[in-house]
Amino acid sequence: MSLAARSLFRTFLQASATRGIHTTPRVEQSSSREAQRVTCTLIPGDGVGPELMYSLQEVFKAAGVPVDFEPYFLSEINPVLSAKLEDVVASISKNKICIKGIISTPDYSTEGELQTLNMKLRNELDLYANVVHVRSLPGVKTRHKNIDSVIIREQTEGEYSALEHESVPGIVECLKIITAKKSMRIAKFAFDYATKNNRKKVTAVHKANIMKLGDGLFLRSCEEMAKLYPRIEFEKMIVDNTTMQMVSNPNQFDVMVTPNLYGNIIDNLASGLVGGAGVVAGASYSAEAVVFEPGARHTFAEAVGKNVANPTAMLLCGTKLLRHINLPKYSDIIQSALIKVLDDGKVRTKDIGGQSTTQDFTKAVIYNLH
Amino acid sequence: MALRLSSRFIKTPFLARGYPLVVGKEKGEEIAHSKTTVQKKLLTRIPGAQYGGRHSCTMLPGGGIGPELMTYVRDIFQYAGCPIDFEVIDIDPTSAGNDDLDYAIMSIKRNGVALKGNIETKSEDIDATSRNVALRNELDLFVNVIHTRSFEGVPSRHKDIDIVLIRQNTDGEYAMLEHESVRGIVESMKVVTEENASRVARYAFDYARRNNRKRVTTVHKANIMKLSDGLFLEVANKLSKEYPEIEHNNMIIDNTCMQLVSNPKQFDVMNMTNLYGTIVSNVICGLIGGAGLLSGRNYGDHYAIFEPGTRNTGTAIAGKNIANPIAMLNASVDMLNHLGHREHAKVISQAIHQTLVVDRIHTPDIGGNHSSTDIIENILRILSKKRVHWNHDAINV
Numbered sequence: 001m002s003l004a005a006r007s008l009f010r011t012f013l014q015a016s017a018t019r020g021i022h023t024t025p026r027v028e029q030s031s032s033r034e035a036q037r038v039t040c041t042l043i044p045g046d047g048v049g050p051e052l053m054y055s056l057q058e059v060f061k062a063a064g065v066p067v068d069f070e071p072y073f074l075s076e077i078n079p080v081l082s083a084k085l086e087d088v089v090a091s092i093s094k095n096k097i098c099i100k101g102i103i104s105t106p107d108y109s110t111e112g113e114l115q116t117l118n119m120k121l122r123n124e125l126d127l128y129a130n131v132v133h134v135r136s137l138p139g140v141k142t143r144h145k146n147i148d149s150v151i152i153r154e155q156t157e158g159e160y161s162a163l164e165h166e167s168v169p170g171i172v173e174c175l176k177i178i179t180a181k182k183s184m185r186i187a188k189f190a191f192d193y194a195t196k197n198n199r200k201k202v203t204a205v206h207k208a209n210i211m212k213l214g215d216g217l218f219l220r221s222c223e224e225m226a227k228l229y230p231r232i233e234f235e236k237m238i239v240d241n242t243t244m245q246m247v248s249n250p251n252q253f254d255v256m257v258t259p260n261l262y263g264n265i266i267d268n269l270a271s272g273l274v275g276g277a278g279v280v281a282g283a284s285y286s287a288e289a290v291v292f293e294p295g296a297r298h299t300f301a302e303a304v305g306k307n308v309a310n311p312t313a314m315l316l317c318g319t320k321l322l323r324h325i326n327l328p329k330y331s332d333i334i335q336s337a338l339i340k341v342l343d344d345g346k347v348r349t350k351d352i353g354g355q356s357t358t359q360d361f362t363k364a365v366i367y368n369l370h
Numbered sequence: 371m372a373l374r375l376s377s378r379f380i381k382t383p384f385l386a387r388g389y390p391l392v393v394g395k396e397k398g399e400e401i402a403h404s405k406t407t408v409q410k411k412l413l414t415r416i417p418g419a420q421y422g423g424r425h426s427c428t429m430l431p432g433g434g435i436g437p438e439l440m441t442y443v444r445d446i447f448q449y450a451g452c453p454i455d456f457e458v459i460d461i462d463p464t465s466a467g468n469d470d471l472d473y474a475i476m477s478i479k480r481n482g483v484a485l486k487g488n489i490e491t492k493s494e495d496i497d498a499t500s501r502n503v504a505l506r507n508e509l510d511l512f513v514n515v516i517h518t519r520s521f522e523g524v525p526s527r528h529k530d531i532d533i534v535l536i537r538q539n540t541d542g543e544y545a546m547l548e549h550e551s552v553r554g555i556v557e558s559m560k561v562v563t564e565e566n567a568s569r570v571a572r573y574a575f576d577y578a579r580r581n582n583r584k585r586v587t588t589v590h591k592a593n594i595m596k597l598s599d600g601l602f603l604e605v606a607n608k609l610s611k612e613y614p615e616i617e618h619n620n621m622i623i624d625n626t627c628m629q630l631v632s633n634p635k636q637f638d639v640m641n642m643t644n645l646y647g648t649i650v651s652n653v654i655c656g657l658i659g660g661a662g663l664l665s666g667r668n669y670g671d672h673y674a675i676f677e678p679g680t681r682n683t684g685t686a687i688a689g690k691n692i693a694n695p696i697a698m699l700n701a702s703v704d705m706l707n708h709l710g711h712r713e714h715a716k717v718i719s720q721a722i723h724q725t726l727v728v729d730r731i732h733t734p735d736i737g738g739n740h741s742s743t744d745i746i747e748n749i750l751r752i753l754s755k756k757r758v759h760w761n762h763d764a765i766n767v
Contacts, residue, residue, distance in 0.1 A: 096422070096423045097422075097423075129421070181417075184416075184417055185417045188416070188417050188419070188480070189421065191480075192419055192421070192426055192480065193421075195426075195457055196426060196455050196457070228416070228476055228479065228480055229476075229480075230473065230476070231473065283422075285421045285422040286422070287418065287420045287421065287422075287423075288420075288422070288423055289422060289423060290421075290422030290423070324422060324424070325451075326448075326451035326452075326453070
C-alpha cells in the first residue's frame with residue numbers, strides 16, 4: 001500500500017518536474033545558422049544510470065541542444081532485457097559518438113565466460129584510450145583544492161585480457177598482456193592529448209621494477225614516444241608511490257598515462273579526491289568513435305529509485321560530448337549553469353553534503369541556463 | 371672480475387632489441403638532402419593521430435601573409451564544424467638555430483598532415499639551408515602536385531586550362547650541394563636518382579589512371595644534360611610501358627614554356643624534375659590569375675603537406691588586408707579531402723567557388739577591389755546556409 005502511495009507520489013512529482021522544464025525558454029543561437037541535428041547512441045546502463053540519463057536529456061532539451069538520442073538498453077546482469085551487442089556496436093560505429101552509463105559486472109561468471117560485456121564492447125569498437133578528467137569543482141568540499149589532472153588509461157590489454165586458466169587444481173594463472181604497438185599508441189594518445197590541451201607534463205605510471213618485461217615494455221614505449229615531444233615534460237612513477245603522492249600531493253600531476261589495471265585504480269582514487277563517482281566525467285576513444293561515460297565506474301545500485309544520485313558527472317560528460325561535436329556554445333551554457341548551481345551550494349545532492357534530490361538538482365541546472 | 375661483469379650487465383640496455391623508432395636526428399647528423407631506404411622504413415612506426423573521429427594537424431603559419439591566412443582557415447573550419455584540431459607552430463625567421471624547425475618536423479611526423487604557409491629563411495649565412503627545402507627533404511615528401519584550373523570570371527589570358535603538374539620535390543637542383551673547388555669557380559650538383567625519378571613517374575601515371583587523364587608529358591633538358599635528365603626521361607619512358615592506356619610524350623623545358631604561354635591546352639599531366647617544376651608552376655599560375663588562387667600538395671610515403679601552389683611569402687602585402695586567401699583555403703580543402711572529410715571539403719570548396727565565380731568578390735591581385743575579409747565574410751555567409759554533419763564520411767586514413 002505504502003509502496004503504491006509512494007510510486008503515485010513520484011509520478012506526480014515527475015509530472016510537475018516535466019511541466020517546470022517545459023516552461024524554460026529555449027536558448028536562441030546568436031546566428032541564424034541551423035545546425036544539423038546530431039544522432040548519439042545512448043546506453044543508460046545499470047543502477048542509477050537511467051535516472052542520470054533522464055536528467056541529462058532534460059537539460060539538453062531545455063537548452064535546445066540539436067542532439068537526438070538512439071537508446072539501447074545494454075546490461076549484463078539483466079540479460080533478458082538487454083539489447084544485442086552487435087546492434088549497439090553498429091549504432092556507435094554509425095554515429096561515432098555515444099553516451100553511456102555504467103554497466104555493472106557480476107563478480108563471478110556462471111557460463112564460464114571470462115570477458116565482461118564492458119570489455120566486449122571496448123574490444124569490438126577498439127576503444128583503447130580511457131580519459132578521465134579529474135577536476136576540483138566549486139562547492140564540493142574536499143581535502144585538496146585545485147586538482148586538475150587527466151588520467152589516460154590503456155583499456156584493451158594488460159590485466160583485462162581475460163586469459164585465465166587453472167593449469168593444476170588450486171593454481172590459477174592470469175595472463176597480463178602488454179604489446180609494443182598498443183603501448184606506443186596509448187603513449188602517443190597521452191602526448192597528443194597534452195599537446196592539444198596545453199598541458200605541460202606527462203607521467204607514466206608503471207611497476208617495471210617488479211614486472212620488468214611487461215611493464216618494462218610499456219615504460220620503454222612511453223620513453224620512446226616522449227622523445228617526439230620535446231616541449232612536454234615526461235616523468236615516470238611507480239604505481240604504489242603514485243597512489244601515495246596522489247592522496248598527499250595531487251597537484252603535482254598533470255597528464256598521467258597508465259596500463260589498464262593501474263589506471264582503473266588511479267581513476268577511482270582520484271575521483272574520490274574530488275568528490276566521488278558522481279562528479280567525474282570520462283570518455284573512451286578509438287580512432288573513429290568516442291564513448292562518454294562517468295569517470296569512476298560505480299552503478300550506485302543501492303540508490304536506484306531513491307532519487308538521490310548526483311547527475312553532475314553525466315552532465316559533464318554531456319558538455320564534453322558537445323565540445324567534441326563542435327557545439328561549444330551549448331557546452332559552455334550547460335557547464336556554466338552546472339558550475340553556478342554547485343557554486344551557490346543551495347541545491348546539493350547527498351553525496352556532496354546536501355539533501356536535494358536528483359530532480360531538484362536537474363531543475364536547478366535548467367533554471368540557470370541562459 | 372665481478373665488477374667487470376656487473377658493469378657489463380648495467381651497460382647493456384634492457385630490452386635493447388625491438389621496435390626501432392626514428393626520433394629526431396642522431397648526434398652530429400645534419401639535415402640530409404635525402405633519406406636512405408632504411409631511414410624511410412623506420413619512419414613508419416609512429417601511430418596516426420586520429421582520436422574519436424577528430425584529426426590533429428600541424429599548422430605552420432610561416433611568414434608574411436601566412437598568419438593572417440591561417441586565421442581565416444581556422445575561422446572557416448570552426449564555422450563549418452570540421453573535426454580538425456590544429457597544433458600551431460610558429461617558426462621564428464630571425465633565429466639562427468633550427469630548433470623550431472626540428473620541432474615542426476617532429477610535429478608533422480606525429481600528426482602525419484600539415485597545412486603550411488611559406489617559411490622565411492632570413493639568415494644569409496651560407497650554412498643556413500632553406501627551411502622549406504629542409505622540411506621537404508627531412509619528411510621525404512618526394513612529390514609536389516598542383517592542379518591548375520582556370521577560374522571562370524578571373525581575368526586571365528587563357529581560358530579553360532586544366533593541367534596537373536607533378537614535380538619531383540627532393541632531388542635535382544635542390545640537393546643543396548654546392549662548393550667552390552677553386553676560388554672563383556662554384557660547382558652546384560644536380561642529383562637525379564633512379565629511385566626518386568621512378569617514384570615520381572609512377573605517381574604521375576597512377577594519378578593519370580585514377581583521374582581518367584589521357585596524357586603524361588615528361589619535361590626535361592636531356593639534350594644538354596644527357597646523363598641526369600636523360601635518366602629521368604629514361605625512367606619515365608620505361609614506366610610508361612606499364613600504362614598502355616595513357617599516352618606518354620616528352621618535351622624540352624624551353625619549348626614547354628613557349629608552348630605553355632601560346633597553347634596551354636595541349637598539356638594534361640606533366641611530370642618534371644625539381645627546378646623545371648617550380649618554373650612551370652609559376653608560369654601556369656601567372657596564366658590563370660596569379661599566386662593567390664592555386665593550392666599545392668606535397669606527398670611522401672607517410673606524410674602530406676598542403677600549401678599555396680606558388681611558394682610566395684607575400685611579405686609586402688602582409689597586414690594590409692588585401693592578400694588573396696583563396697590559395698590557402700584551397701589548400702585546406704585539399705587537406706580535408708586527404709583526411710577523408712569529403713563532405714566538409716565539398717561544402718567549403720563550393721562556397722569558395724560561389725564567392726569567386728558567382729558573387730565575383732575579388733581581391734586586387736586578380737583585378738577586384740575587395741579586401742581579404744570581404745571574401746571570408748562572404749564564404750561564412752554561404753556556409754551559414756549549408757548543413758554539415760560534424761563527422762560525415764570519415765574514413766580511416
